[in-house]
Amino acid sequence: MKPLSRRSFLKASLASAGAVAASGVALPASAKGADPKELATVIDIGKCIGCEACVDACQEVNSFKFPEPKRPFPKMYPKRVKVQDWSDKREVRDRLTPYTWLYIQSASVTVDGEELDLTFPRRCMHCQNPPCADLCPWGAARKLENGITRIDPDICLGGNKCKMVCPWEIPERQTGVGLYLDLAPAFAGNGVMFKCDRCYNRIEQGETPACIEQCPEDVQTIGPRDEMIKLAHARAEEIGGYIYGETENGGTNTFYVSPVPFEELSAAIEKGPGRPHFDPVKDAMADADNLTKALMIAPIAGIAAAAGRFYNQAKKIGGEK
């Protein structure tokens, strides 16, 4: 991971502030509607054989992004702030960690009276309106035009908020790396949050994410979201199966297709830290989206109230005369 010094961070911030100020009118132009070609993936659970080729591929191509923490870790205050160090446990593959952005989850379920052992890759769902990016107070997490949600390791302070607001608690923290070391490591931040970035750099080069490319069973398919929705529905219809991710959290860019209902699957998997569930998830940002309407009405209400008051006062004075 390329370190960013405090000076270069401030320079970058000032430069972006300057660019914003200079561009003036062009600002709203940088706001772009979600690309209709937002990419999504279909994960066909029935095809997965649990070989972990996707896990290997992910770790291999993304190893240059993995944290290399500096030791000793700075002392952090207060005492309740704990070091989270996975650098000596890079081999852990049965859960998500800062070094394992995708892992194979398994479940024993019964389909048509037959006992079945299912395996399936788990990673970030890449939500359409990701709370991790919306609620990041520092601008480190953001959604890209192609539907990828990415945490910038050069900016992230490791506050863990993205994990706390993520419905699946996906991001994982590594202490001892990142910008916080150059700011006030004792009092703010605690490293960097890591998660699947869906090989954004490979996609930029026109390549496929490593986990998809290396899968011998073609468990995952990537393509424009609308096409992937059709594919997921066609596959679900074909096997009499179920879809997860299309509507969860208001819609994600990952669609699991399962031969068994997801309530059953979620009950059968090992859940907990680093091991996401398959439970129903309501749109986490729905309240904020609804309140946006109130924000649009508020100025009009203020103007109307003042104008009404002025009108009544003028009428009263006119009546007195």
Add this chain to the structure above:
Amino acid sequence: MSRDFLKERGIIKRAYLLILFGMGLTGFAQMPIFKRYYIADIPGLGWLADFYFTHFLHYLGAALFLALSFYCVTAYLLEGRRRFSLSSSAYVRIALLLAIGVTGVFRVLKNLPDVLFSPGFTLFIDISHLAFMMLLMLAALFFRVVKSGWIASEI
């Protein structure tokens, strides 16, 4: 100056301070600091560690703040400017409030499902929104010390 006008000014001042305090509190609660520093452990303040709840309150406060601000601006343009003139510290406060408001609006836009900003702009609005609020707090403290209010003179 009429009694009604003075009464209204008093109400607006209290509402402004209350809303701004609430906005500051729920705004700072967007950073993971209240749990870290035991503030959310104080009985009755646990909600400060609930990011979604404080975010909801921040939006509500923003709606109230916008309504109050536009009320004040309209009232000033229609009537106030004939009764009093604003002090230079008022213009500094207004500039900072405007900066907080504008960056806040962009923060809200960013949170909509179909709106994306460039990385530099995302970083800028996130950090500048906080920075402008901190500047306003410092400015308010300074103006309090030098006893400079919003109104320079009554006309």
